[in-house]
Amino acid sequence: MEKFLGKKTILIIDNERRILTHLTRKFTQLGYHVIATYEKKLALNTLKLYNPEIIVLGMEIPTLDSYAFCSSTREYFHKPIVVLSSLWTIANFILAFEAGVSEDIFKPVSLKKIEERVKQIVRTHDKFTERPQNKKDILKLQNLIIDLQTNTILKDGRKLILTPIENMLLVLLIKNANNTLSRSSIITHLWGYTPSRFVDTRVVDVYISRLRVKLENTPSKPDFITTVRGQGYTFRSFK
Numbered sequence: 001m002e003k004f005l006g007k008k009t010i011l012i013i014d015n016e017r018r019i020l021t022h023l024t025r026k027f028t029q030l031g032y033h034v035i036a037t038y039e040k041k042l043a044l045n046t047l048k049l050y051n052p053e054i055i056v057l058g059m060e061i062p063t064l065d066s067y068a069f070c071s072s073t074r075e076y077f078h079k080p081i082v083v084l085s086s087l088w089t090i091a092n093f094i095l096a097f098e099a100g101v102s103e104d105i106f107k108p109v110s111l112k113k114i115e116e117r118v119k120q121i122v123r124t125h126d127k128f129t130e131r132p133q134n135k136k137d138i139l140k141l142q143n144l145i146i147d148l149q150t151n152t153i154l155k156d157g158r159k160l161i162l163t164p165i166e167n168m169l170l171v172l173l174i175k176n177a178n179n180t181l182s183r184s185s186i187i188t189h190l191w192g193y194t195p196s197r198f199v200d201t202r203v204v205d206v207y208i209s210r211l212r213v214k215l216e217n218t219p220s221k222p223d224f225i226t227t228v229r230g231q232g233y234t235f236r237s238f239k
Contacts, residue, residue: 070099
């Protein structure tokens with residue numbers, strides 16, 4: 001289905017009606033088509049019908065296994081998923097990102113903060129998924145062909161499927177090839193904020209690991225995405 005009257009769609013799933021009501025009103029005022037629900041069936045139908053720009057998902061929904069929901073939707077939904085969670089532990093933090101979450105916002109948090117972060121994530125995703133101006137941005141590295149203009153990656157002639165965050169991270173690494181990017185700088189570029197806790201930077205390691213599994217011949221001994229101990233990561237272009 002085409003976007004609702006040309007508007008971008010946001011899907012909000014949460015059992016707190018205060019959050020549903022506030023975010024629906026605010027994002028409607030900003031020109032978005034908002035679908036807010038606490039029902040799993042409606043949420044899944046919305047994904048298939050409207051292909052929203054972003055999902056905002058509360059983790060305390062009694063009828064919804066949120067991690068399973070994220071994992072299953074990642075098979076066909078490749079845009080940002082933001083989780084609102086009050087059940088904070090390092091284990092849950094890592095589990096959320098392994099399930100395909102783009103960002104975890106911890107409650108209690110002001111509704112204004114949620115609004116600002118969602119807008120920032122949508123802007124960042126749009127920026128990184130725009131087609132580059134340089135039509136010659138095609139890298140051929142060993143058995144990889146990476147076309148930055150079409151966001152197409154071939155490995156041994158087979159097309160690889162990356163999530164939006166994986167693709168954004170790869171583009172960032174390539175644009176800074178042979179330079180070391182710290183975990184904090186990666187978060188600042190991709191998520192738009194400066195991390196204040198060590199655990200916040202752990203998500204970078206999760207996505208680096210995912211990229212290596214998809215791109216590298218031997219992920220445990222990477223040729224392309226290498227670790228600079230105590231500093232961060234580097235994409236080696238072999239130039």
